[in-house]
């Protein structure tokens with residue numbers, strides 16, 4: 271199983287054989303997802319001593335995450351799937367971070383959505399999400415998350431709102447965690463998500479009211 | 488050395504284009520077009536009066552794999568037969584380019600094929616090989632679309648493209664869009680103005696010809712002043728309570744654009760001793776541009792080459808055409824960390840692996856890269 275995720279500043283790739291991680295790579299650079307992903311896939315395969323045709327399933331984080339980077343992972347996964355004729359499974363990227371936390375108590379995951387907002391969701395434990403992922407201004411959810419254990423770069427960034435932030439918790443996505451979660455869900459016969467992006471916001475675009483008159487008045 | 492690709496009629500290359508609002512995947516064998524699959528998001532942009540980058544990028548992601556599969560089916564080939572994958576590396580909308588570049592890399596890597604990141608503008612020129620055969624060297628090219636208006640001299644389309652002039656403000660296609668908006672004709676403006684213009688008198692209103700004075704740059708264009716002049720003329724009519732003669736305005740505006748474009752293109756050919764002119768880009772579909780260029784080229788003894796409209800607008804076939812030429816001329820492939828470059832200069836016809844040097848080494852380097860892949 272090849273897992274990859276570009277929904278957070280981390281460009282992360284892992285190979286998983288269903289029971290353990292064979293190789294993994296992660297580089298944090300929010301502006302170079304496009305350049306870093308393929309070389310990372312190449313490195314992980316080389317490290318595991320495998321060729322891409324050994325891959326039987328592809329797992330990809332579907333976000334939510336900043337769109338430009340998010341699409342790099344999704345289109346790469348979809349194209350691999352088409353070229354190799356193997357299934358492509360989607361997982362909510364927040365779920366991977368939750369899984370990596372290993373927490374057994376209720377908590378929240380929050381990542382940086384930029385524009386002074388966070389992507390976030392509530393969890394009962396590391397592999398049970400309670401709410402749909404949402405995008406909000408931290409101040410608007412302050413009452414809901416105050417004192418609740420929290421992980422992820424969004425919680426670290428707005429620690430005056432996420433007062434229960436765990437500084438030792440996972441900050442960005444790790445494909446190794448994502449693969450582990452996917453393996454667990456697939457083994458349990460659970461259905462994963464279609465590999466389609468969770469944008470949570472509509473594109474910024476304004477319908478022009480009318481053209482600007484050019485004749486001086 | 489006999490190249491098996493030559494025996495089959497040239498290299499078999501798949502090209503991916505996502506620089507603007509068309510998701511294009513084309514397949515060519517040398518100079519022969521085998522497939523030209525295009526998914527356009529133009530309707531989603533219409534109500535915004537222009538291309539919205541995020542809307543375009545989202546549409547590219549949705550359309551990418553289905554368009555690749557449609558192209559393969561149309562061409563009737565197996566992906567494993569391809570000699571290479573080409574992709575527009577720039578210029579264009581950054582987020583849109585990135586979807587195509589990422590897909591091309593994944594596809595090339597999975598198939599164990601070399602990747603060629605190529606220049607969008609050079610691809611617009613090279614596509615004419617699919618219509619009229621090998622490009623004369625040098626070729627003079629006039630590229631006009633919503634994103635570009637350039638005069639380019641191309642001694643070798645794979646390695647040597649020289650910019651002579653370009654627009655200093657709006658692209659020609661943008662001027663069409665803006666005038667169409669003032670006339671309430673919708674988006675995109677090019678085709679609808681072309682249609683109205685056929686019913687109108689191109690001499691009815693004398694609109695200004697930008698940058699055509701004796702001291703103006705010889706090969707640069709400017710369409711912003713023209714656009715403003717047309718808007719003012721229409722507003723004056725409306726202010727006076729008179730009906731706006733849409734056909735005459737369209738024809739006269741179009742005449743002004745086409746007059747400047749063809750005049751400067753023919754001048755560039757004469758100045759540089761080039762006897763072939765190629766016109767490409769979306770505006771090359773304009774019927775008046777084709778007619779006037781034909782007449783002026785004939786008068787000047789210049790052979791005009793304009794591909795059919797479907798090949799002039801953005802498409803994957805043009806990228807495949809340039810990719811095939813890169814393979815045929817042994818140009819070095821791109822690296823797996825190829826990035827999309829929204830402002831890739833036209834002089835960079837392709838983006839070779841910066842770590843590769845010389846032909847033999849490039850070849851070895853590619854095989855080394857592909858060792859871990861599927862078919863090696």
Ligand SMILES: [Zn+2]
Pocket residue numbers: 607611632634768769800801
């Ligand atoms: Zn174009």
